[in-house]
Amino acid sequence: MPDRKGIYRKKRLDRGIKARADTIYLIASWREIFYLLLPRAFPVGFLLILPAVLHGYWQKVLVFACVYGLLALSWDLLASCGLFSLGQALFFGAGAYLAGGLNYYLHLPPLVTVPAATVGGGLLCAGLLAPVIRLRGVYFAMVTLMFPLLLMRGIETTGVLGGTHGLSALSPFPGETLTAYLAVLAFLACLFLFRRLINSDYGLVLMAIRDDDRAVMSGGINIYWRKTQALFLAGSVGAFAGALMTHHFQFLGMSAFALDYSILPVAAVALGGQGSFAGAALGSMILVPLSESLRALGGLRIALYCIILMVSIVALPEGLFHYLERKYHQFETRAEVE
Amino acid sequence: MSKASETILAVERVRKRFGGILAVFDVSFELKAGEFLGIIGPNGSGKTTLVNLITGFVKPDGGRVFFKGRDITSFMPYRIADMGIARTFQMVRLFYNLPAYKNIIIPLCSSRVRRLGAGRYGEKDDMAVDLLDDMGFERDSYVPYKTAGSLPHGYLKRLDLARAMALRPEVLILDELFSGMSLSEVASTLPLIEKFHEEGLSIIMIEHRLKELFRVVDRVLVLNFGRKIADGSPQEVMENEEVRKAYLGIEVEIL
Incomplete structure (x- = not known):
């Protein structure tokens, strides 16, 4: 018999506990409680501390990351009901122009303009996209891609709402740290609410529409109305992000409809993983600071950024979050081969 | 007029053409409240298209469909389902990555x-499991909680039936419910449908298993090449010369 001592193989074991059985929470010991709580509490706590410790430039990056995070969450919600959007810039721009316009022309304070832009932007986006809600897949994506371009060129040529110069000297939020906290809290609240929503019966119907809309229709459910509701929710979140940025910059221009706001959220979801919202959040929290820290490289920044993105998509098609989640629930030990 | 003889569903000269093929041509029939109607016909005779025309999944080129005297021809499928016409699919359309009982939650939403006063917040899971229990998915077994994709075909068909019944319909349309089911599965499902019929549900049943069909239905409608060739009691239909020709003698075995 050959000597096989010292040869090891990897042994993998999935944790047997079903952490959450719909309504019953299995809490057996402190160890289990920490096991469940830690991956949730740690990122939340970390994000809540960040605005207090960061200053200046990196605090702005944090606000940016949260804004892109909100757009990514809004993208993920639409994707959950089968609407693949390439037009998050529409949501962002609608909120930005509503808040900016209300502030510039009517001199309303941010306390009024931000909520108004959130609701109004949601309604506007749902209203604009409701007529094309019957389109599926790439056709819907094309229309959403066109809308921000259309509005951008419309503002450029007609000169309404400040035209190419934009609207400046808008009211700021009181304090940079407060803005950062507002962004972080909104981001966390949105993440929490969307995760609750998608696990409810309402979310079940939304995901069923993505999987087989005819089966849902035969269940007596008006899928177009449900999709419009999802558009309103996603639009509101995107519009809030836009309104926040407008008051943060104290300036509003056509760049609110820039392609960046459409593409980066999709990239964030591609990196983080679709369907759980946590993936979208994680993706944007990695991508935005990464892209900022590569700024020192100058022109090479975008090239390197693209390579990182491509490698992650090829190597981890399920998304970083789903990979980490799977690994977290697995024990890996080295067992001696007998 | 007694309630039993009231017309609940009326189809008037509906027609549908797919390219050069006349899938359904000038088919008319009426369904009385509480009636059990069977629709038979060889493959490609337009049975499923007729169901799709009634339930709004396909828009007819001509003709009308009335439900309780109301013209529902141009309605969307969800509106027709909302009015109380539920259907099953020949190729079951389910959500395979969801637990079986979660499939029932969707019509319950x-x-x-809601209008019928059920499906309030927090009761839907119990209602779904109750409904599946009636369909032979025993609540104390693991079956209702397994993902639909891991269930055998016969269960999927019954799950589709449960999904249709969750709507509390007034008209139930079964599109080849028994296809792909084993004899024992058919034997256990047929009494369920007979029970629904006895409780006053109007049923249209499309079926290739003529023996089982002829045992339970009140009336049979026969389609061939998109046209109605016979309409009457099972006995009359079996004696019809044209039907015998269309089926090339299959009826002889049944008799």
Whole structure:
């Protein structure tokens, strides 16, 4: 018999506990409680501390990351009901122009303009996209891609709402740290609410529409109305992000409809993983600071950024979050081969 | 006029053409409240298209469909389902990555079920499991909680039936419910449908298993090449010369 001592193989074991059985929470010991709580509490706590410790430039990056995070969450919600959007810039721009316009022309304070832009932007986006809600897949994506371009060129040529110069000297939020906290809290609240929503019966119907809309229709459910509701929710979140940025910059221009706001959220979801919202959040929290820290490289920044993105998509098609989640629930030990 | 003889569903000269093929041509029939109607016909005779025309999944080129005297021809499928016409699919359309009982939650979220005073927040899971229990998915077994994709075909068909019944319909349309089911599965499902019929549900049943069909239905409608060739009691239909020709003698075995 050959000597096989010292040869090891990897042994993998999935944790047997079903952490959450719909309504019953299995809490057996402190160890289990920490096991469940830690991956949730740690990122939340970390994000809540960040605005207090960061200053200046990196605090702005944090606000940016949260804004892109909100757009990514809004993208993920639409994707959950089968609407693949390439037009998050529409949501962002609608909120930005509503808040900016209300502030510039009517001199309303941010306390009024931000909520108004959130609701109004949601309604506007749902209203604009409701007529094309019957389109599926790439056709819907094309229309959403066109809308921000259309509005951008419309503002450029007609000169309404400040035209190419934009609207400046808008009211700021009181304090940079407060803005950062507002962004972080909104981001966390949105993440929490969307995760609750998608696990409810309402979310079940939304995901069923993505999987087989005819089966849902035969269940007596008006899928177009449900999709419009999802558009309103996603639009509101995107519009809030836009309104926040407008008051943060104290300036509003056509760049609110820039392609960046459409593409980066999709990239964030591609990196983080679709369907759980946590993936979208994680993706944007990695991508935005990464892209900022590569700024020192100058022109090479975008090239390197693209390579990182491509490698992650090829190597981890399920998304970083789903990979980490799977690994977290697995024990890996080295067992001696007998 | 007694309630039993009231017309609940009327189809008037509907027609549908797919390219050069006349899938359904000038088919008319009436369904009385509480009636059990069977629709038979060889493959490609337009049975499923007729169901799609009634339930709004396909828009007819001509003709009308009336439900309780109301013209529902141009309605969307969800509106027709909302009014109380539920259907099953020949190729079951389910959500395979969801637990079986979660499939039933979706119709329970509809406004029809809410209107009928059921499906309030927090009761839907129990209602779904109850409904599946009636369909032979025993609540104390693991079956209702397994993902639909891991269940055998016969269970999927019954799950589709449960999904249709969750809407509390007034008309139930079964599109080849028994296809792909084993004899024992058919034997256990047929009494369920007979029970629904006895409780006053109007049923249209499309079926290739003529023996089982002829045992339970009140009336049979025969389609061939998109046209109605016979309409009457099972006995009359079996004696019809044209039907015998269309089926090339299969009826002889049944008799």
